[in-house]
Amino acid sequence: MDPAEALADLTEISTQIESALVATPTGEPIASTLPDDASRALAEHAVRLLDGASDGGAGEEPTHLRVATREGCLFVVRGETLVATAVTGAQPTTGLVFYDLKTCLRTIVEAEPAKEPKRRAPAKKAAADA
Amino acid sequence: MRNVVAILALIAGLVLLRRRRAVPPERVELYFADGSSVTFAPDSAQGRRLLPLARRALASARS
Numbered sequence: 544m545d546p547a548e549a550l551a552d553l554t555e556i557s558t559q560i561e562s563a564l565v566a567t568p569t570g571e572p573i574a575s576t577l578p579d580d581a582s583r584a585l586a587e588h589a590v591r592l593l594d595g596a597s598d599g600g601a602g603e604e605p606t607h608l609r610v611a612t613r614e615g616c617l618f619v620v621r622g623e624t625l626v627a628t629a630v631t632g633a634q635p636t637t638g639l640v641f642y643d644l645k646t647c648l649r650t651i652v653e654a655e656p657a658k659e660p661k662r663r664a665p666a667k668k669a670a671a672d673a
Numbered sequence: 674m675r676n677v678v679a680i681l682a683l684i685a686g687l688v689l690l691r692r693r694r695a696v697p698p699e700r701v702e703l704y705f706a707d708g709s710s711v712t713f714a715p716d717s718a719q720g721r722r723l724l725p726l727a728r729r730a731l732a733s734a735r736s
Contacts, residue, residue: 562734581733588730595723596703605703610727612699615735617727630734641704 544650546574553629553647559640561615563629565651566590573625589619589628607641616640622648699724 544552546565554560554576564575564582570590575582597604607620611633618629618640627644701713701723713719 577734581736584733585730588726588733592723592726592730595726596701596719603705606706607704609702609704610700610723611702612724612728612731614728614731617730628730630731637702 544654546651549647549650550574550576552650553643557629557640557643559631559635560629560643561631563627563644563647564589565648566626566628568621568624568626570626585628585630586626589617589626592617593619593621593626607644609637609641618644620644620648622652625651701727 550563550565553563562576562581562585564572564577564586566572566586566589568590570587572579572582572586575585577585592608592610593605596608605621607618609619610617613633615633616631616635616637618631618637620627620641622645625648627648629640629644631640699715699720701720702710703713703719704710713723715721715724
């Protein structure tokens with residue numbers, strides 16, 4: 544599924560999610576329900592949050608995180624190749640939001656064309672054959 | 674008269690208590706691949722570092 548379609552499905556299914564985006568692990572937005580400037584800022588902050596959370600731990604990187612503030616909650620899920628972020632109100636159903644974000648990432652990844660493993664070129668016969 | 678004031682004070686106290694309970698506490702929750710998780714309070718080192726970032730992220734999403 545196209546990332547934009549996956550996000551549209553996500554926000555349609557999960558009424559708790561106000562806005563969401565999918566970005567690269569370096570913080571470059573791929574698809575978003577927000578305008579461009581807000582997407583870039585949110586993606587950058589989400590990646591910095593993940594990096595910051597990894598720095599302070601015992602060496603293990605979190606696969607997902609939630610930050611609850613009085614203004615609302617921020618959810619970040621790290622996939623293998625993408626990062627999904629969602630903004631909700633102050634009291635969301637945490638498990639559901641994580642589930643929906645992971646499902647969104649999975650549908651995007653599954654839609655990507657399968658990469659064929661690179662085959663090694665047959666070894667050239669040694670010059671001794673000549 | 675004294676009873677009325679006492680009742681009004683009690684009602685005001687209950688309303689304040691209810692409002693305070695309604696606001697969920699601020700925190701940072703990290704989840705790991707092995708299924709474990711850890712929660713940081715706002716006054717912890719991780720909370721002090723990550724909560725401001727999250728506030729900026731929320732502000733940028735709602736601007």
